[in-house]
Amino acid sequence: MxxxxxxxxxxxxxxxxxxxxxxxxxxxxxxxxxxxxxxxxxxxxxxxxxxxxxxxxxxxxxxxxxxxxxxxxxxxxxxxxxxxxxxxxxxxxxxxxxxxxxxxxxxxxxxxxxxxxxxxxxxxxxxxxxxxxxxxxxxxxxxxxxxxxxxxxxxxxxxxxxxxxxxxxxxxxxxxxxxxxxxxxxxxxxxxQRKSINSLKFIGYSLTNMKIALDGRLAIFKVTLDLLNEFNVSYDNIEGLVSYGRDIEGIDISVVIREQENGKVKLSFRSKDDDVDVRALAQLFNGGGHKKASGATLTASLAEAESMVIEKSRKFVRW
Amino acid sequence: MxxxxxxxxxxxxxxxxxxxxxxxxxxxxxxxxxxxxxxxxxxxxxxxxxxxxxxxxxxxxxxxxxxxxxxxxxxxxxxxxxxxxxxxxxxxxxxxxxxxxxxxxxxxxxxxxxxxxxxxxxxxxxxxxxxxxxxxxxxxxxxxxxxxxxxxxxxxxxxxxxxxxxxxxxxxxxxxxxxxxxxxxxxxxxxxQRKSINSLKFIGYSLTNMKIALDGRLAIFKVTLDLLNEFNVSYDNIEGLVSYGRDIEGIDISVVIREQENGKVKLSFRSKDDDVDVRALAQLFNGGGHKKASGATLTASLAEAESMVIEKSRKFVRW
Missing domain, CATH: 3.90.1640.10 (inorganic pyrophosphatase (n-terminal core))
Incomplete structure (x- = not known):
């Protein structure tokens, strides 16, 4: 020092x-x-x-x-x-x-x-x-x-x-x-405590439309640019979305798949257990982060990204 | 000692x-x-x-x-x-x-x-x-x-x-x-982190149907027994609902009005500021608690309770 x-x-x-x-x-x-x-x-x-x-x-x-x-x-x-x-x-x-x-x-x-x-x-x-x-x-x-x-x-x-x-x-x-x-x-x-009503309505919509995959072990939220527009929110306002999926009993991995302006998508992963290492998962998409919180960016459509996420998450969840 | x-x-x-x-x-x-x-x-x-x-x-x-x-x-x-x-x-x-x-x-x-x-x-x-x-x-x-x-x-x-x-x-x-x-x-x-999917769907529904009153200062969630039945959740599972309203910018008071089995309703209040004393508000309904978190029980219909809450909250919010 x-x-x-x-x-x-x-x-x-x-x-x-x-x-x-x-x-x-x-x-x-x-x-x-x-x-x-x-x-x-x-x-x-x-x-x-x-x-x-x-x-x-x-x-x-x-x-x-x-x-x-x-x-x-x-x-x-x-x-x-x-x-x-x-x-x-x-x-x-x-x-x-x-x-x-x-x-x-x-x-x-x-x-x-x-x-x-x-x-x-x-x-x-x-x-x-x-x-x-x-x-x-x-x-x-x-x-x-x-x-x-x-x-x-x-x-x-x-x-x-x-x-x-x-x-x-x-x-x-x-x-x-x-x-x-x-x-x-x-x-x-x-x-x-400065959330907008719109952002909460967006969370409401997202929870209602959340998808569960891998036999209840993976929660998926898809966020399109159109949807953000419709609710008049920026992704900044709904950053916490991914944690809602993590906090479900039985869910090992929660992911937000978010459309970007440039034809890319951003992935944001959360897990609640050190045994489910989402940093290693993110690295498969050239991303990084922590064991329980990670992210990555890739060039793909939302649907392609979703398929890839499901496929690659398969060996990270606890069967 | x-x-x-x-x-x-x-x-x-x-x-x-x-x-x-x-x-x-x-x-x-x-x-x-x-x-x-x-x-x-x-x-x-x-x-x-x-x-x-x-x-x-x-x-x-x-x-x-x-x-x-x-x-x-x-x-x-x-x-x-x-x-x-x-x-x-x-x-x-x-x-x-x-x-x-x-x-x-x-x-x-x-x-x-x-x-x-x-x-x-x-x-x-x-x-x-x-x-x-x-x-x-x-x-x-x-x-x-x-x-x-x-x-x-x-x-x-x-x-x-x-x-x-x-x-x-x-x-x-x-x-x-x-x-x-x-x-x-x-x-x-x-x-x-042991939430049920149903409870999150219920939160999603509640956020989508949240009511805002008193010019953006009061957030109201109404929870009926039918609704709990429909989503197959108990109120225990969705205890945190009231805080979603509190965390909106401009909202001074958030309230959950919840139907009971016995013709009564329970009120649960939250505020984010010591200047908005929901304990005093709850006391008007013979309830109590803390300045920023309080509750009460009264004999009324949901609609009656809602009117009373709006009316009595009027002098507690910040105009």
Missing amino acids: NKLMEIVSRSNSIAITSHIDPDGDSIGSILGLGLALKQKYKNIKILIRDSLPSRYEFLPGSELIKKYDDIEEQKFDLLFVLDCGDEKRIGSNEILKNSKTIVNIDHHISNTKFGDINIIDASSSSTCEMVFSFIKDLNLLINKEVATCIYTGIVTDSGNFMYDSATEKTHLIASELLKTNLNKGRIIYNLY | NKLMEIVSRSNSIAITSHIDPDGDSIGSILGLGLALKQKYKNIKILIRDSLPSRYEFLPGSELIKKYDDIEEQKFDLLFVLDCGDEKRIGSNEILKNSKTIVNIDHHISNTKFGDINIIDASSSSTCEMVFSFIKDLNLLINKEVATCIYTGIVTDSGNFMYDSATEKTHLIASELLKTNLNKGRIIYNLY
Whole structure:
């Protein structure tokens, strides 16, 4: 850690980034680390490829997040890449090539260790949990703003502490974070209690039309662009759909098969048991993730994708 | 606490009970305390009025729970009443009248302090959180079995740590409980991941037919006996329905109006903000509960109940 403190201290320009399609853990970790570093260092940029999903706009410092395209030169003495299992998911070759030192902090077991320094802990509930310790190691302050970001990442990536990855350590950290007097109600409200009526109607429709395959072991939700249009919702609004299938008794795998604009489909997998490894399943579609939560993208029609998913899931469910 | 230890020590018969229509916190707390007391004391009875809901059957010691009707005499030296805001909710006059010393441990702000000793902490996430401290004060062991019961009560009553009542102390306790190496996956599976397909189809139907009133501030779900029959589900299976309405942006109050066998209807209220006090609303129907979660029973048709709810909610929503 002394080595890292030294690298941070002597870097004249520091950037922090994360993966494309950012989630609560990626946004929480880049903002948490960014706000902490800003306590002591001046030239800190927080960059991602995509626009910030609106549900995270409430986070302190969210206005500091810029897109790669918004800055002149993606060239830094030090680049932190957070919560990003593989360099392609950064969404920019330039920033990776041009930055002198790359520090890769992540909790995905599949991490390709693309950094000059790699801090990988697959047992951690979230990258935010790791960033919490990292900030402390750097002797920076976990103030209310930093804590708000870190807490957001922990709750979103641990399923509100429900996943096994939320350990006694995770709860100790949560306890420390709450000591900063952060406004938890505001976090929960922004993450979970701002649903649109349309999105709930869409969930209602999807539950009514859910398909069960493999003798009650696989739940399938198909989401077409037409359907999203009809209900006037974006996929962002119905992210939790896949978990409804997982939570059915007897279901081993739940999948959302979602039509994309470009003739591709996205798959999102969930399982409720370590014995049903949907990361391995997603890898068959060149995807990745965690054992109980994974995803992939492929070029296929919805119907083709459905057939493939059923076929390939066959050897992952428990007979 | 010395006084209490003395009372426990000199009691030849001890019973532990909770409220009718038991939930995770009531079952978790009576089993947690029961298993802990059994480490040192022999004559411990765990009693409730109703049958144990099947989702709690996995809890260690659940086979020890008996119904009042199953025992010969409801007469004890010491009676613990846990998680029970008022003596009527115990569901037995006899046990209350015949027991020598009554210890009332609860986290409902409305508790009527009907015990000889009343330990009330409305700031606690759950009665289980209080029982955790109580067991430690009695110098009994929080082993894996006890921890499993206590953890179950905390997560069910704190909305998986989402409610404001889950404080830094709650997380510290959760951390200690996880140290016992309890099987969290099994708890989560039994509480949340054993839903029936029918219950999800019912949720789908209910979301599709949800009614919005008071200019987008009140969400109403009506559940008839016919509908439950048609979908072949019991209300137990769809308990979470009311929270779907709460989590809509702009909705201040969500209510489930549920037809009963006896010509009565049950109301279940939720709000997402302390400023919208559904406990006070429920009290207008002679009910009670917490600020953000409450309930009541009244004699009325569904349509009458709906009109009354809309009318009385009018001054509780935020205009």
